[in-house]
Amino acid sequence: MxxxxxxxxxxxxxxxxxxxxxxxxxxxxxxxxxxxxxxxxxxxxxxxxxxxxxxxxxxxxxxxxxxxxxxxxxxxxxxxxxxxxxxxxxxxxxxxxxxxxxxxxxxxxxGNEPGMAPPITSEITQPWQEIVNQMAFPAFITNDRAELLAWNTSVDKYLLDFTSRVPKQRNMISSLFTDPEMRARILNWEEMAAHSVAIFRTSYDKYAHDPWFPQFVDNLSKESPEFASLWELHRVEAKRVTRVFYQLPDQDQVNIYDIKSLSFTLDHPDLHLCIYSPVKGQEP
Structure with a gap:
């Protein structure tokens, strides 16, 4: 990873x-x-x-x-x-x-005006974790680096068991491209991968002063040719409601969710709360 x-x-x-x-x-x-x-x-x-x-x-x-x-x-x-x-x-x-x-x-x-992008948030307070825990369906909080800072048990069940992974392996972009288990669960993986990279590109350009981003992209490009190809397209997209199709191993049922992303408070503009809303009639 x-x-x-x-x-x-x-x-x-x-x-x-x-x-x-x-x-x-x-x-x-x-x-x-x-x-x-x-x-x-x-x-x-x-x-x-x-x-x-x-x-x-x-x-x-x-x-x-x-x-x-x-x-x-x-x-x-x-x-x-x-x-x-x-x-x-x-x-x-x-x-x-x-x-x-x-x-x-x-x-x-x-960006040519004075000022810099806000610092990246590396941890959240316990009340936010408790809010995520109360949600019945997958929900998590990430920063602009796509680092996972909080998630509930539904994320472990449907997306990937992040709880069993060490912190350096809890990045949504790298997991999407390098973890075969996560990839196998997403039936519309190509669509999700392209959209995720386009969103991440906006963060990359926003934090042009931060060497973390080019180093991360270089590492992941070497590990995943598919990421490298998408990155070369230089596409950018804003976060919007996105539909994803999940299928757990050894199960016939397909779980369909609309992913809704909410921005955080002004104190932490780099944080995003992602909530998976089941499509009507398709609850797991």
């Missing part, structure tokens, strides 16, 4: 270093969104000449966004250039971003 504890913590970063990381994160994101588009998708004439790189050219994005090619190139290269909201919105439209992708782009743009 990939270790999720004991990884290096973010050292103190100067404002110059932090701004440089944020600019690079924004540039990488723009490049990934450009690479997936073809000229005909954005109304440009199709060319039959072989392109040296996949997707649109930087110059084509610049034309669509109404900015100079040099300016857009600087943005993709991670240079620290001033960007207005009007310009970033125009670039978002040119890249035909989905609502979630557009929101993510604005978050990266706002």
């Amino acid at each position: 990939v270790e999720t504890n004991g990884l290096s913590q973010p050292a103190h970063l100067s404002p110059v270093d932090l701004n440089s990381m944020r600019a690079k994160t924004l540039g990488d994101y723009l490049k990934s969104r450009r690479a997936r588009l073809q000229p005909e998708q954005v109304g440009l004439a199709k060319t039959y000449r072989q392109r040296r790189t996949p997707g649109l050219r930087r110059e084509e994005v610049a034309i669509l966004a109404g900015v100079s090619a040099t300016y857009y190139t600087y943005l993709e290269q991670g240079r620290e250039v001033a960007v207005s909201r009007e310009v970033i919105e125009s670039i978002g439209r040119a890249l035909q971003l989905s609502p979630d992708e557009y929101t993510h782009l604005l978050g990266l743009w706002n």
Whole structure:
């Protein structure tokens, strides 16, 4: 399993270093969104000449966004250039971003303002554990690292027996990709895997200053080629109600849940309470 504890913590970063990381994160994101588009998708004439790189050219994005090619190139290269909201919105439209992708782009743009992401919460208070315990169906609390901080017995029964695992093995993303028992229980695993990675990408970009995230991704990419492939897509999605299908070993019954994620208090914005709600008529 990939270790999720004991990884290096973010050292103190100067404002110059932090701004440089944020600019690079924004540039990488723009490049990934450009690479997936073809000229005909954005109304440009199709060319039959072989392109040296996949997707649109930087110059084509610049034309669509109404900015100079040099300016857009600087943005993709991670240079620290001033960007207005009007310009970033125009670039978002040119890249035909989905609502979630557009929101993510604005978050990266706002990241050029002073301030840092909140610290990661590594433990919760007992009252929250008691609340989770009272729920009849699977429920758990994770942080932005996807580390499991609290869960009830239904999680052990239907998802994976996390209680019997040591803390470093209690990460939802790594378990999803590296634990064969968890994978076998999820009938729509491919859909859940893709959505989970897209959500985790938003956290990764949010904590651009924290070396834990690239180290975790590097470790998991080496352990799971499927994770590595999904990670290279650079997809981002917001948390939303997601349907999952579970089947326990040696049982014919399929348990269907809608996963609902609730944000925590302002004191711990990195925490998320996930509640599994059985689809009507499909209670275990």
